[in-house]
Amino acid sequence: xxxxxxxxxxxxxxxxxxxxxxxxxxxxxxxxxxxxxxxxxxxxxxxxxxxxxxxxxxxxxxxxxxxxxxxxxxxxxxxxxxxxxxxxxxxxxxxxxxxxxxxxxxxxxxxxxxxxxxxxxxxxxxxxxxxxxxxxxxxxxxxxxxxxxxxxxxxxxxxxxxxxxxxxxxxxxxxxxxxxxxxxxxxxxxxxxxxxxxxxxxxxxxxxxxxxxxxxxxxxxxxxxxxxxxxxxxxxxxxxxxxx
Ligand code: 13P
Numbered sequence: 001x002x003x004x005x006x007x008x009x010x011x012x013x014x015x016x017x018x019x020x021x022x023x024x025x026x027x028x029x030x031x032x033x034x035x036x037x038x039x040x041x042x043x044x045x046x047x048x049x050x051x052x053x054x055x056x057x058x059x060x061x062x063x064x065x066x067x068x069x070x071x072x073x074x075x076x077x078x079x080x081x082x083x084x085x086x087x088x089x090x091x092x093x094x095x096x097x098x099x100x101x102x103x104x105x106x107x108x109x110x111x112x113x114x115x116x117x118x119x120x121x122x123x124x125x126x127x128x129x130x131x132x133x134x135x136x137x138x139x140x141x142x143x144x145x146x147x148x149x150x151x152x153x154x155x156x157x158x159x160x161x162x163x164x165x166x167x168x169x170x171x172x173x174x175x176x177x178x179x180x181x182x183x184x185x186x187x188x189x190x191x192x193x194x195x196x197x198x199x200x201x202x203x204x205x206x207x208x209x210x211x212x213x214x215x216x217x218x219x220x221x222x223x224x225x226x227x228x229x230x231x232x233x234x235x236x237x238x239x240x241x242x243x244x
Contacts, residue, residue: 001031001032001033001034001225001226001228001238001241001242002033002034002035002036002057002085002087002119002158002160002204002225002226002227002228002232003034003035003036003227003228003229003232003233003238004036004059004087004090004206004227004228004229004232005035005036005037005038005041005059005229005232005233006038006059006092006229007038008038008233009037009038009041009233010040010041011040011041011043011044014037014041014044014045014048015044015048017048017233017235018045018048018049018054019048020235020236021054021235021238021239022048022049022052022054024235024236024239024242024243025052025054025239025242025243026052028239028242028243029053031225031242032053032055032225033053033054033055033242034054034055034056034057034085034119035049035054035055035056035057035232036056036057036058036059036085036086036087036119037056037059038059039058039059039073039078042056042058042078042081042082042083043081043082045083046081046082046083055083055084055085056082056083056084056085057083057084057085057086057087057116057117057119058073058078058083058085058086058087058116059086059087059090060073060086060087060088060090060093060107061073061074061075061078061086061088061107061110061111061114061116061118062074062075062107062110063103063106063107063109063110064110065110065114074110074114075110075111075113075114075115075116076114078114078116079114079115079116083116084115084116084117085116085117085118085119085158086107086111086116086117086118086119087118087119087121087160087227088104088107088108088111088118088119088120088121089101089103089104089107089108089120089121089122089145090121090162091121091123091125091162091164091167092167095164101140101141101144101145102144104120104141104145105144105145105146105148105149108120108145108146108149108153108157109148109149109153112149112153112156112157117156117157117158118156118157118158119157119158119159119160119204119227120145120146120157120158120159120160121159121160121161121162121206121227122138122141122142122145122146122159122160122161122162122185123138123141123161123162123163123164123181123206123207124137124138124163124164124165125137125164125165126164126165129163129165134163134181134184135184138161138181138184138185138188139184139188142185142188142189142192143188143192146159146188146189146192147188147192151193151194151197154189154192154193154197154201155197155200157201158201158202158203158204158225159185159201159202159203159204160203160204160205160206160227161178161181161182161185161203161204161205161206162205162206162207162227163177163178163181163207165207166206166207166208167206167207167208167229168208168229168230169207169208170208171207171208172207172208172209172210172213172217173205173207175216175217175219175220175223176220178205178217178220178222178223179220179221179222179223182203182205182220182222182223183222185203186198186201186203186222189201202224202225203222203223203224204223204224204225204226204227205217205223205225205226205227206226206227206228206229208230209226209227209228209231209241210231210237210241211231211237211240211241211244214226214240214241214244215244218244226241228241
């Protein structure tokens with residue numbers, strides 16, 4: 001269960017969140033818990049998560065190790081503060097910051113090179129769904145973004161299916177729609193990396209996941225976890241999701 005805080009919270013607000021969140025998930029050992037705050041809060045989050053099984057992740061990663069890339073943060077920098085995950089290719093980055101399947105692949109490879117677990121996001125936009133192109137879009141994103149990895153690299157990634165029309169809109173995909181998309185993604189994985197890899201890969205659903213709809217989503221065997229935006233900002237509500 002991963003929380004993507006997007007561009008919310010200061011370090012002080014991060015510490016306050018963890019103080020409230022830690023006891024609520026102290027006994028939640030059925031899943032991994034990851035919180036992805038803004039870069040400026042990574043150190044505070046890692047510190048606040050010490051001694052718990054909560055992991056901390058970045059929301060993006062540069063494809064280079066270091067260099068003249070103003071505004072970018074590299075894998076070794078993220079790893080040095082103690083974060084162990086990073087989101088890659090979120091639809092907001094694709095939409096507003098020119099992220100493409102090619103750069104998603106490069107960032108995913110960089111995450112793996114520097115020992116971070118990438119949570120690679122795919123998902124269709126509303127017009128793509130309405131024109132009946134969901135499957136083609138997911139297949140294209142998988143083929144260009146994920147299939148460029150070696151089998152060993154692929155075994156270490158997590159995929160997140162996030163239909164763009166369900167993000168921050170309150171319109172959750174029905175469990176059936178989400179499971180259908182997950183099946184499409186898994187089929188791509190099987191075709192490229194074999195049945196075992198397809199069965200093993202964890203696919204999270206993201207898009208308006210809340211404490212009151214998480215149970216029906218997680219009831220789908222295809223759905224292995226969730227990537228939560230808005231509802232992860234509040235300790236009680238994210239704990240409610242984790243403890244579904
Ligand atoms: P919401 O949960 O706010 O819809 O955001 C989903 C998301 O984009 C998580 O990465």
